[in-house]
Amino acid sequence: MNNNADLSETLKARLKDLVARAQMIEDDLRHPLDPDWSEQAVDLADDEALEGVEETLRAEIRQIRLALARIESGTYGTCAKCGKDIGVERLKIRPIATRCIDCAR
Template identity: 40%
Template sequence: MKTTAERKADLLARAEALTVRTKGIAAELISHDAQDWEELATEREGDEVLEGMGLEAQSELRAISAALARIEAGDYGFCQTCGAEIAQARLDAVPFTPFCKDCAK
């Protein structure tokens, strides 16, 4: 069973990795300079995938930020809906979850 301090360290590491990833995605999105229409179309398709990845990363970063705030407030590991303790296995799978298994449905 991980301690709250260990979970916080994991969340901070994941946030750092996601921040690096989003910066890389942003750099890739602005780096295109294809002159050929066919190449430009291919780049645009890739941009859609990158934008989706970027949005997912930003969403996860917001969830991590909220989890870190709950750690600081002493509310981490408790469901934000019903107040029940969140199972350790659930926190292992989704360490930033604010909900117990029953309330997440």
């Protein structure tokens, strides 16, 4: 697949952005709690929401790193289920895809 270099650059840029965002969330989660009990309740609720976002970011980070590893190993763009090529358009839309459109259904 000739677009691997382009997709690799796209994945690396997305990875850089996600890692930066995850680090910002992690830093925010480390803040000390406010001494005011009502503020603590708000902070804890916000922290819970941030933890959910961070978990989602970390999952996408893992998927992107796996996609980059597949590019390096030469298996990128091959369906993990049936072994056929994953369509270029599918990979452009979902560069972390591991299955062709037929197997993904």
